[in-house]
Structures are given as C-alpha cells and as structure tokens.
Amino acid sequence: MNKRIIEMVTKEKKKGMFENVIQQFNTAADQINLNPNIRKILSISNNELIIRFPVKMDNGDVEIFTGYRVQHNNALGPYKGGLRYHPTVDIDAAKALAMWMTWKTSLAGLPYGGAKGGIQIDPSKYSQAELERITRRFTYALGENIGPEHDIPAPDVNTNQQTMAWIADTYMSTKAPSERSKNQHVVTGKPVGSGGLEGRDRATGYGVFLNIKFWAEKNNLNLSGKKFIVQGFGNVGYWAAYFLEKEGAHLVGVQDAYATISNEEGIDVEDLLNYSKSNDGMIKGYTKASTLLQDQFFEISADICIPAALGNQITDENADKIKAYLIAEGANGPTNYEGEQMLLARGVQIIPDVLCNSGGVIASYFEWLQNRNGELWLLDEVLEKLEKKLRTVFENVWDTSQERNISMRNAAFSIAIERIERAYIQRGIFP
Structure with a gap:
C-alpha cells in the first residue's frame, strides 16, 4: 500500500x-x-x-x-x-x-x-x-x-x-x-x-458549495475573491471546488493521498482535473503549483477549508495550524471531538458533515423516488430541488444554533435526534 x-x-x-x-x-x-x-x-x-x-x-x-x-x-x-x-x-x-x-x-x-x-x-x-x-x-x-x-x-x-x-x-x-x-x-x-439520476455525480459537492454559500449569506460575506483549500480531489472535492470557482473564489491548496500542492495566486480547477485524469487520478507532479509536505496542508493560508477525504483528519494535533475561519466538512467525520473544541474556542466555524455533505443522500432520495414512480427528472430540476431542500435544512440548523447558542454540529444533531425521539414517543415501543 x-x-x-x-x-x-x-x-x-x-x-x-x-x-x-x-x-x-x-x-x-x-x-x-x-x-x-x-x-x-x-x-x-x-x-x-x-x-x-x-x-x-x-x-x-x-x-x-x-x-x-x-x-x-x-x-x-x-x-x-x-x-x-x-x-x-x-x-x-x-x-x-x-x-x-x-x-x-x-x-x-x-x-x-x-x-x-x-x-x-x-x-x-x-x-x-x-x-x-x-x-x-x-x-x-x-x-x-x-x-x-x-x-x-x-x-x-x-x-x-x-x-x-x-x-x-x-x-x-x-x-x-x-x-x-x-x-x-x-x-x-x-x-x-x-435508472440513475441526472446530477447525482455532483450532488454531494454541489451541496458542500451551497452550504458554504448559505453560510456566507448569513455572515454578509461575498465568496468572490475568497481563498479555499480542498483535502481530497475526488468527486466531492472537485465539484465543491468547481462551483466555488464559478462563484469567484480561488482554489489555493489541494491534497490527495499522494501529494500536497499550493499556489496562492490560484489553481485552475478544470486544469487540475484534466491533469489528474492524465496522471492516474493523482495531483502529484502538477507543475502550476508548489509541492508541500503532507503535514503542511492545513497551514495553507485560506478563508475556507474543505476536508473531503477520510475521517479524523483534523485533530487536536493539527487544529491549531488551520488558518481558515470556516471548515466545510465534505467527508464523514473529518474533525474529531478534541480538534473541534480547539477550533470553536478560536472562533472557527464548522458546517458539520451531517449537514454539509447531505446533498448526496438527498439526491439519492430523488433517484429512489424517480425509480419508484417511473419518472425522469432533468438536471436543472434536480439541482433546483436540491438547492431548495438544502436551504430549508440549513436555515433550520442555523436558527437552532443561534437560538440555543450552540455549535452548528450540536444544532444539527439535536434536530435529527429530536425527530427520531418524537417518532418513538408517538409510536411506542413494541410490544
């Protein structure tokens, strides 16, 4: 390996x-x-x-x-x-x-x-x-x-x-x-x-982008000119970067399993994708960016950090190195508990995985309905439905976080658990 x-x-x-x-x-x-x-x-x-x-x-x-x-x-x-x-x-x-x-x-x-x-x-x-x-x-x-x-x-x-x-x-x-x-x-x-759904390939990454966009709106920030870094340049990382770039943001750092690269002037998302496709899916050797040590990734100066690889990548060992003021979790469980507490204490905000990368499962639900009902949905319909659904979920989490004065993760978990709790209370436990 x-x-x-x-x-x-x-x-x-x-x-x-x-x-x-x-x-x-x-x-x-x-x-x-x-x-x-x-x-x-x-x-x-x-x-x-x-x-x-x-x-x-x-x-x-x-x-x-x-x-x-x-x-x-x-x-x-x-x-x-x-x-x-x-x-x-x-x-x-x-x-x-x-x-x-x-x-x-x-x-x-x-x-x-x-x-x-x-x-x-x-x-x-x-x-x-x-x-x-x-x-x-x-x-x-x-x-x-x-x-x-x-x-x-x-x-x-x-x-x-x-x-x-x-x-x-x-x-x-x-x-x-x-x-x-x-x-x-x-x-x-x-x-x-x-029987697949148009747009399912980009749904998770598009959802990551949308959550960042919604967060920026709440904080009166314009994404144009903002710098972001992406850990993992697979399906999720690429599409999140693609849509952020369309919004005027600049990709300045990328890490995959084989290399870490950085360019403070910006890395062209489509150019990097084409290079990786010609290089067995790897970003290693990309000449339009500098190569860094693997443990230097989170030290790259940026406004937004998108961990979109494996779990437990942001921990108490490296959380203090992160320069970004927003973490948008494209992966499942990329930030451990201790690392999160360190980030929150510094005022870094986190859009939690259960919200941030939920575009994929929402689109999966659309596909399931499409197959079940014998329907066919166009790409524009899918993306429109996805944005509408995600905005509703984001607003719910944001409002709960503000009202209860808790982190967005705790707000998201609270909403999710309370919904299941209501179901059990209403139905009872057999027998």
Whole structure:
C-alpha cells in the first residue's frame, strides 16, 4: 500500500470514528435531555453483519474477503447509506458511519434511517473483472439484508456508478422475472442509463458549495475573491471546488493521498482535473503549483477549508495550524471531538458533515423516488430541488444554533435526534 495511504489510514483509526460519533451523540443528547430509554436504543445499532465470502481471481486463485453492513436505525424509514471499498473498513468504522447516516437522513427530513458498510479491500490491487466478481459475490451474500424498501446502499469511498450497476443487476437477478423491474431502486447512485439520476455525480459537492454559500449569506460575506483549500480531489472535492470557482473564489491548496500542492495566486480547477485524469487520478507532479509536505496542508493560508477525504483528519494535533475561519466538512467525520473544541474556542466555524455533505443522500432520495414512480427528472430540476431542500435544512440548523447558542454540529444533531425521539414517543415501543 502507498505510504501516504498508510499514513492517512493510521490517522483515521488513531482514535476510532465510533468513539467520535458517540461523543458527539452524547453531547447533543445531554443538551436536549433525550429520553433515557430512547438514548439506549440510539446508542447501539439494530443489526451488524460481517460476511466472509470467496472469490476466484483472474489467475484462478481464490481469495477470501470480509464485507460489512451495519444497520443503525430505521425508525423513520428504510436503512440508507453507502458502501466503501477501503482498507480502513471494519465493524467500528461501519458502526460510526451508519450512525452518522441516521442523523443525516433525519436532519434532512428524509423517510430513511441510517446504514453503512463495505469491503475491507484496496481496490487498486484488483482488475476491473475481479472487482465486478467481488461486488456481485458480496451482493449475493448480503441477500435479503438489502432491498428497495429495507436497506438501500449507495456509492462511497472507492465505489461508483459502475459498482451500483453491478449490485442492482445482481440483486434483480435473484428475483422472479415479473419482479425485477420493481427492484431497480435497491441502490442509488446508478448510471443514468441504468435508472440513475441526472446530477447525482455532483450532488454531494454541489451541496458542500451551497452550504458554504448559505453560510456566507448569513455572515454578509461575498465568496468572490475568497481563498479555499480542498483535502481530497475526488468527486466531492472537485465539484465543491468547481462551483466555488464559478462563484469567484480561488482554489489555493489541494491534497490527495499522494501529494500536497499550493499556489496562492490560484489553481485552475478544470486544469487540475484534466491533469489528474492524465496522471492516474493523482495531483502529484502538477507543475502550476508548489509541492508541500503532507503535514503542511492545513497551514495553507485560506478563508475556507474543505476536508473531503477520510475521517479524523483534523485533530487536536493539527487544529491549531488551520488558518481558515470556516471548515466545510465534505467527508464523514473529518474533525474529531478534541480538534473541534480547539477550533470553536478560536472562533472557527464548522458546517458539520451531517449537514454539509447531505446533498448526496438527498439526491439519492430523488433517484429512489424517480425509480419508484417511473419518472425522469432533468438536471436543472434536480439541482433546483436540491438547492431548495438544502436551504430549508440549513436555515433550520442555523436558527437552532443561534437560538440555543450552540455549535452548528450540536444544532444539527439535536434536530435529527429530536425527530427520531418524537417518532418513538408517538409510536411506542413494541410490544
């Protein structure tokens, strides 16, 4: 494994993400005086699956893979959450990410619960044909633990539209011919030609941009001329940078798993994308920016910092180095509890992940509805609906934060948890 990936993996796992999300949950639960019985329910997952399955490789050898699916809570609707292919995937990571999904879908007002999972694998070591067999075998092993009205996976780290197409095809193939078309929405994030949603590819990054835009409006700031840095130049990081640049902001620093680059005069987003496409997806070697040490990324002078890579990247070890006055969390759990407290004490504001990157799951909901109802939505319609929905959610979080004098994360968690609490109180607990 690449040295930089090992460093990022180690950093993400140094303090488990599950510890982080539980600490965030308990802080919010204390503030809203959460019903103690409901607190017990929400502090654990409903179901935790560990699946080991064999797959034949191109050379004829058989490898055993370990897959995970954690279903945290479904009080508000079917489980919803991504599948990631990464060496850091384990049961604790899946539990943390599933819990974050519960808060994210609840906060957005979607009829979903939270789930997450994936396979503990470095996909770069396998051929496309091997990844297809691994994906299809994992889907078959999951069986009825997923389903369009039960648990709906989506893309995440190192998975994409093609992965979702394989999952959908495999799952539908297990159904009777007359039932197959009714199960197309077992996953979201599919290619447009296979029932996917126009604009789903940019929805998460567009949502990050929109949240920054809404925040700037509340603070009477013009984004034109503002400098921003992005950690992770994948789908989320690229689209967030793309829309910010259109608004007149300047990208001055980028980090991926292989390099950190900076140019205080600005880096052209489209030019960097084209370079990375010609360089196996890496920004390393880009000549129109200076190369920095990896641990210097957060020291780059900027107004806005967008961590859009892995979890636990901003910690008590580097939070004091951050120059930006706004953190917009494009990744899940990029800031640990201790790091956040240091930032807040300095007056740095944070748009939390459960709000900031929720454009993806909102768009997934649109795709799910589109498949369910046999509709087709145009790109302009999707982006308009997404902006309208996200503005409503942002306003709710902002107002709650101001009224209760709490951070935006605590406000977001409080809103999400209170919605689930109401559902349990109204319906009661069986039997």
